Amino acid sequence: MVRRIDLIPSSVKLILALAYDLLSLSLAFYFSYIIRLGFDSVEISRHENLAFISVVGTTLALFYAFDVYNSVVRFFNAKAFLKIQLLLIAASIIFYLTSFFADAFVPRSVPIIFLVIASFQIAGARALVSLIAKKSWFDEREGVVIYGASSAGRQLVHALSQGNKYQPLAFLDEKKRYVGRRVLGLKIYSPLHITQLVKKHGQFKVLIAIPKVDPIRLKQIVAHIEPHALELLIVPGMSDIVSGKRTIDELREVSVDELLGRKPVQPIAELLSANITDKIVMVSGAGGSIGKELCRQIVLNKPKELILLDVSEALLYEIHQELSEILSESSNNLHVEPLIGNVQNGMLMRHIFSKHNVQTIYHAAAYKHVPMVENNVIAGVTNNVLGTYEIAQAAIYCQVETFVLISTDKAVRPTNVMGATKRLAELVLQGFAKKDHNTRFVMVRFGNVLGSSGSVVPLFKKQIKRGGPITITHPDIIRYFMTIPEAAQLVIQAGAMGTGGDVFVLDMGNPVKIVDLAYKMTHLMGLTIKDENTPNGDIEIHYSGLRPGEKLYEELLIGNNAEKTQHQRILTANERSLHYSAVDVIIEQLKEAMREEDEAKIRELLIAAPLDYQPAENSVRKIKANDNICSKVA
Template sequence: MIRRIDLIPSKLKFLITVSYDLISLSIAFFLSYLLRLGGDIDSFGVPELLVFVTTAVFTIACFYLTDVYSSVTRFFNAKSFVKITAIVALSTVVCYVSAQIYEAFLPRSIPFSFLVLAALFIAGARALVGFIVGKQWFEQREPVVIFGAGTTGRELISTLSLGSKYQVLAIIDQKTVYVGRSLFGVKVYGLNNIEQLIKKYGQFKVLIAVSEVNPERMKEIVNVFEPYALELLTVPSMYDIVSGKRKIDELREVSVDELLGREPVEPIPELLNANVEGKVVAVSGAGGSIGKELCRQIIRQRPEKLILIEVSEAFLYEINQELIEYKKEHELETPVIPLIGNVQNGMLMTRIFDNHKVQTIYHAAAYKHVPMVENNVIAGITNNVLGTYEIAQAAVFCEVETFVLISTDKAVRPTNVMGATKRMAELVLQGLAKRDHQTRFVMVRFGNVLGSSGSVVPLFKKQIKKGGPITVTHPDIIRYFMTIPEAAQLVIQAGAMGKGGDVFVLDMGAPVKIVDLAIKMTHLMGLTVKDEENPNGDIEIRFSGLRPGEKLYEELLIEDNAEVTAHKRIMTANEISLPWPEVNQLLDKVITAMKDENIAEIRQILIDAPLGYAPLGLEPAKHLNDKKEQLARLSEVPQN
C-alpha cells in the first residue's frame, strides 16, 4: 500500500517544512525572552526583531545549502540530528553577533535557551516524525531474520534499514562471541533460539548473509533451518557485489543443489581443452538442457567454430542468442553456426560435418522422458537408436576425430523402452568403434540433472507455488542427482579420455529419496507439509504410483567392475559389447518390425536383445532385492 505522505508533491513538502522551521525558530526565539524576562517583554522592539529575522534567514539558508530539506524525514538518524543541531548552534552565534550590531537587548542566557528550544523543535520534531512514520512503515515490511553477524551480515542490516522491503527482527549466529550482543539495535541470538523466535514473531524469512561459503557449509546452514519450514534467501556472491553486477540486498532463493551440498571438483584443464580448444565442435540437441550447458562450457574454451544442431527452431534461437550475448560480453570472435536439423537425416549430418570440417561431436539429441517414449516406441527408437546410428555413420564418413554420446543411468538393466534405446545406442557405438576408421567413440553415462526440462525439481516448485499437491510416484523411489554445469563439464573431460568404445560413468554421489526432496523443497519455500501428523499443513504430498517402465532405483553400472581414471568423479566401465555384424543384424530386425508398426514385436526384440531389458514384472526378484540392499547401504535410505 502506498503511503499518503508519499503522494504529497515535493514542492509542497518543501514549503511545509520551511514554514514549520520558521514557526519553530519564532517560538524558540520569543519563548526564550518570555522565560528570561518572566512575561515582561516591553523592552522587545525593532532591534530585537531584526536580530530574529537575521538569525532565521541565516538558519533557513544553512538548512537549504546543507541539503537538510532534501533528506527524507522517515530516514532521520543521529547524523542528521547532529547536523541540524550544529547549524542551530552556529545560528546562536549569529544571533549574539547581530544583537551587538543592532544594539538589541539580548541577555546572555537567551542565546542558550534559543539553542536548546530550536534544536528541540526542529531536530527533535524530525526525529519524532521519523519514528512515527517509520513505525508504520516497518509494519508494512516483511519480517526477516539474518543469519550471520559478520561483515556481510552487518552490511546487509545497514542496507535493509534504508530500504522499504524488509524489517530485521533478529540476527542468528552460531559463534558464541556474538550471541547476546546487539548490532544496529538488533539483538543476536544463537542457533538454539530459533524456536523461541518463531514463537515470538511467527513465521519469517531467513536471509543467509554468509558470502563465499562452500557447498558443504551451505548444506549445513540449510539443514539447520529447513525443518522449521522457514523460507531461505541468500545474498549474492562477493564477486558479483564487488564487480557491481549485484547489490547485497538483491537476494535469491536457496537452490536445490545448495540443499544437496555437492562440492564441485576443479576441472583438469588438459582434459577440458583437448577436444575443444582450437577445434571445430558440433553439439546435437544444442537447445536441450544438457546441450545448452555443453555449448556454454565449450564457448569458454575458445573453439575454432561451434556448430549448433537442433530440431526445434525456438530452442535453437534461444541458445544462439545467449551465446551471441556471451561473445559480446567477453569480446570473443568464435563463429557460432545455428543449424536446424534432425540427426535422423544422415545425409544432412554428413553435409554439415563435411562443409564445416567438424572435429568433435557431442551428441545430446535424444528423447529422454520415460513415459513419453513408453507410449511412443517407434519414435523413441527412431530418434535414440537410428538417429545415433545416422549421425555416427556421418561422423565416420567425414573422419570426425571424437564422437561423444550423452547416455543415461536408465541404460543399465533398463526396465523401460527409453533406457533400452539408450543402451542399444551404446551398443551401436561400441560396435562401430571396432571397425576400421578414424573416429573415437566415447559414451558418458550419468543420472538426473537438477533443473533439466521434465525433472522433478521444476515440477515440484511449480506445484508448491500453486498450493499443491506435490505428486510423487512412490514413497521409496530414489534418484541420483547432479547439477547441469557439473555434468556438462565432466562430459567434456570424459570425452577427452576415451580411446574408442569406452563407457564412462560419472560419480553422482549418494542417491536422494524423492519424497524427502519434496519435503525439503516445501520447507525451503516457507511452507509445511500437510499429512496425518500435521493436518493443518500447507502442501499435501500425493503418491500417484510408478509410471510405465519406471524403476524405484537407478544404477550406473551393468557390472561392478568400474575403474578409476585421471578424474576423481569419472570412472570407466568395462562392459560387454557386440561385434558390428551382430549389432547390424539387431538393427535390421528392429527396422523391419518398425516398418510393420508391430509394437509388440519391437518390444520382444528389445527383450531378446543383449540389452538387459526387462520390463517391470519380468525383472528377477533376486536382482531387485540385492540392488535394494546395496543402495540402502550406500545412501542410508531406510529399507521398507
C-alpha cells in the same frame, strides 16, 4: 506503491517546512525570555524584536543554504540531526551577538534556553516524524533475520533500511564471540536458537549474507534452517556486487543444487581441452538441457568452430542467441553455426560432417522422458537407436576423430523402453568401435540433472508456488542427482579419456529420496507439508503410483567391476559388448518391425536383445537410500 504525501508538490512542502520552522523559532525566542525572566517581567522592545528578526531570518537562511529542506524527513538520521544542531548553535551565537550590534537586552542564559527549545521543536520533531514513519513501515514490511553479522550482513541491513520491503529483526552468526552482542541495534543469535526467534517473531525470512559461501558450509546452514520451514534467500556473489552487476539487496532463492550439491572438483585442464581446443566441434541436441550446457562449456575451451544441431528450430534459436551474446560480451570471434537437422538422416549427417570437417561430436540428441517414450515406442527407437546408428555411421565415413554419446543410468538393467533404447545405443557404438576405422567412440552414463527439462525440481517448484499438491509417484522412490554444469564438464573430460568403446560412469554422489526433496524445497520456500505430523500444513503430497517402466531406484553400473580413472569422479565400466555384426542383425530386425509399424514386435526384439531389459512393472528392486553404487569401487 505511491504514498499520498509523495503527490504533494515540492514547493508546497517547502512552504510548510518554512512555516513550521518559523513558528518553532518564534516560540523558542519568546519562551526563552519568559523562562528566564518570568511571564510578568518580560518586556520586548524594538531592539529585542530586531534581534528576533536577525536570529530567525539568519537561521532559516542557514537551513536553506545547507539543504535542510532538501532532506526527506522520513529518512532523518543522526547525520541530519547533527547538521541541524550545528546550525542552531550558530543561530544561538548570533542571538547572543545581537546584544552588541542591535543593543538588545539578551541575558547570557537566554540563547542557551533558545537552543534547547529550538532543538526539541525542530530537530526533535523531525526525529519523531521519522520514527513514527519507520514504525508504520515496520508494520507493513516483512520481518527478516540476517545470517552473517560480518561486513556483508551490515551492508545488507543498511540497504534494507532504505527500502520498504524487509525489516531486519536480528542476526544469526556461528561465531561464539558475536553471539549475544548487538550490531546496528540488532541482537546476534546462534543458529541453534532459531526456535527461540520463531517463538518471538513468528515466521520470517532468513537472508544469507555470505557472498562467497562454500557449498559444504551452505549445506550446513540450510540444514539448520530448513526444518523450521523458513524461506531462505541469499545475497549475490561478491564479484557481481563489486563489478556493479548486482546490488547486495538483490536477493535470490537458494537453488536446489546448492541444497543437495557437493564441493566441486577442479577439472583437469588437459581433459577439457583435448577434444575441443582448436577443433571443429558439433553438438547434436544442442537445444536440450545437457546440449545447451555442453555448448557453454565448449565455448570456454576455444574451439575452432562450433556447430549446433537440433531438430527444434525454437530451441536452436534460443541457444544460438545465448552463445552469440556471450561471445559478443567477451569479444570472442568464434564462429557458431546453427543447423536444423535430424540425426536419423544419415545423408544429411555426412553432408554436414564433410562440409565442416567435424572433428568432435557430442551426441545429446535423444528422447529421454520415460512415460513419453513408453507411449511412443516407434519414435523412441527411431530417434535413440536408429538416430545413433545413422550419425555414428556418418562419423565413421567422414573420419570424425571423437564421438561421445550422452547415455543414462536408465540404460542399466532397463525396465522401460527409453532405458532399453539407450542401452542398445551404447551397444551400437561399442560394436562400431570394434571395426577398423579412425573414429573413437566413447559413452558417458549418468543420472538425473537438476533443473533439466521435465525433471522433478522445476515441476515441484511450480506446484509449490501454485499451492500444491506436489505429485510423487512413490514414497520410497530415490534418484541420483547432479548439476547440469558439473555433468557437462565431466562428460567433456570423460570423452577425452576413452580409447574406443569405453563406457564411463559419473560419480553421482549419494542418491536422494524424492519425498525428502519435496519436503526441503517446500520448507525453503517458507511453507510446510500437510501430513500426519502437520495436519494444518500448506502443501499436500499426492502419490500417483509408479509409471509404466519406472524403477524405485536407478543404477549406474552393470556389475561391480568398474575401475578408477585419472579423474576422481569418473569411473570406467567393464561391461559386455557385442560384435558389430550382431548389432547389425538387431538393427535390421528393428527396421523391419518399424516398417510394419509392429510395436509389439519391437518390444519383443528389445526384450530378446542382450540388454537385460525386463519391462514388467513389478520388476523393481528396493535399495537403501544411502547406498552409493559408485562408492563401492572408491
